[in-house]
Amino acid sequence: MRIVIAGAGIGGLTAALSLHAAGxxxxxxxxxxxxxxxxxVGINLLPHAVRELTELGxxxxxAKIGxxxxxxxxxxxxxxxxxxxPRGLGAGYAWPQYSVHRGRLQLLLLEAVLERLGQDAVRTGSRITGPGEEDLLIGADGIHSAVRAHLYPGEGPPPCNGLVLWRGTTYGEPFLTGRSMIMAxxxxxxxxAYPIxxxxxxxxxxxxxxxxxxxAPERGNWNRPAGLPEIGRHFADWSFGWLDVPALISGAQAAYEYPMVDRDPLPRWTFDGVTLLGDAAHAMYPIGSNGASQAIIDARVLAYALAQDDLDAYERLRRPATTALLLSNRQMGPEVVMKxxxxxxxxxxxxxxxxxxxxELAEIAGSYKRTAGFDPASLTERPSWSVTP
Structure with a gap:
């Protein structure tokens, strides 16, 4: 079976590793x-995603980069x-939760793909816009997916909810536990803020x-530069004693602007030898630390389904789950407690x-874990998606 993956991001590279492991x-x-x-910049990998990367060896x-x-x-x-x-092992999971630089994770996955599948397995400067002679095309090409556009022409730009995100990294003093992720x-x-x-x-x-x-400028472009003074003036009095927000902003070498966008849920991902994965299938607001994690899970479930000769099982398992999560994120997910x-x-x-x-707080947190698929008991009890060729 000849499989082509469009996109060498976290989802696409994990898909390549998962398919190789499945034979x-x-x-x-x-x-x-x-x-x-x-x-x-930084992203989080939740325990259900770390489980999948662990099972990929x-x-x-x-652990060295997160x-x-x-x-x-x-x-x-x-x-x-x-x-x-508590999060990760401290919360009773069998797998940790990691904060990691997105680019370092991508290079880690790339290195593993080249080692296991060969140096010709990743072809750069090669844009896929639709199906060709392969048996299966996997569109893992992000929020501006050309493969999705082939399946759903005329969809237009990602919808924006009227908020803007500014992202940066700054060297500073550790706060709280030294490994805390905080939202204020x-x-x-x-x-x-969280350390990477x-x-x-x-x-x-x-x-x-x-x-x-x-x-909203350039919807879906994470790399648009932003001015630090402009960001800082909106948070000038956000100093908490244990964290000096203005100093953290002003101490960054650079910052990037990103309007809060997602994609509307799709009624179908798979058509005649083409399917979607990750942001191409279900781009969602960066709430609950789930974007990269869900792409990794997509990749593992897709490889498992193909190994069972049941591509439809991939969509049956993943599309309803990610649709529910996407809609939950539009309602602020667990971050609704601040509102x-x-x-x-x-x-x-x-x-x-x-x-x-x-x-009430505990139910909000627990409900989101169940929706996102990382409730501790359910995650531990779920059978593995690994396949023995």
């Missing part, structure tokens, strides 16, 4: 860019705690979010229990 020998990855460079490599997340904590815009929970906000603005390198210096990935001023806290106590509070009961 498919004729797999090539085509990347439109002439050179694969470590672009981007990449656990040791991943920071094992110890906790996730939400605060209001004054830095008052709303909710916190008031329902209108939000600031996220630790050691002599801590490299902190940060995201600042607020409503757009004017029209609720602001609505119920806009001037701040001393005790969150007086604003949002613990049981």
């Amino acid at each position: 498919f020998a004729d797999v090539t990855v085509h990347e439109a860019a002439r050179e694969i460079r470590p672009l981007g 990449l656990a040791d490599r991943l 920071v094992a997340t110890a906790e996730l904590a939400y605060f209001n815009r004054y830095g008052t705690p709303i909710w916190s929970e 906000g008031d329902g209108i603005q939000k600031f996220v 390198e630790t050691g002599a210096r801590t490299l902190i990935n940060w995201i600042a979010e607020r409503p757009l001023d004017g029209e 609720l806290a602001h609505e119920r106590a806009p001037g701040g509070f001393d005790d969150v229990e007086q604003v949002i009961p613990h049981a």
Whole structure:
């Protein structure tokens, strides 16, 4: 079976590794860019994605480039705690959660593909726009997927919800546990920070979010430069003692602007030897740290389904699940706790229990884990998607 993958991002490369592990020998990855460079900033890999990379034999490599997340904590815009929970091994998972530079992860996967499938398995400067002579074309070519456009011509640009994200990285002092991921906000603005390198210096990935001023520029382009003074003025008084947001913003070498966009759910992914994967299938708001994780899971399920000679099973398993997650992210997912806290106590509070009961917070967190597929018990009990050729 000849398989062509359009796109050498995280999803496409994981698909190549998964297909190879399942016994498919004729797999090539085509990347439109002439050179694969470590672009981007930080992302998170949740335990269900780390499980899949572990079963592909990449656990040791991943541990060397990632920071094992110890906790996730939400605060209001004054830095008052709303909710916190352990993450990864500390939360009882059999697999860690990692914060990692997206480009370093992509190069790790690329290196593994070239080792296992051969140096000719990845072809750069090769843009795939539709099916050719292969038995199966997998569109893993991102939010502006040419393969998706072939299947759904005239869809137009990704819809924007009126918010803008600014992303950067800054060397700074560790905060809280030193491996914490924090989100602070008031329902209108939000600031996220987490380390992606630790050691002599801590490299902190940060995201600042607020409503757009004017029209959304270049929807879906993560690499549009943004001015640090412009970002900083919107967060000038966000200093919490344990984290100095203005200093973190001003200390970055560069920042990038990205309007908050996604793609509407599709009624179908697979047509006559073509299917979609990752952002090409279900681009979603960067809420809940799920984008890369879901692409990795897509890749593993697709390889498993093909090994069972049941391509339709891939879509049966993945399309409803990712549609539910995409729609949940449009409602802010687990980050809705910051909005609720602001609505119920806009001037701040001393005790969150007086604003949002613990049981309500726990249900919001647990419900999202179930929707996204990383509820600890279900993840541990689920059979492996590995295939013995």
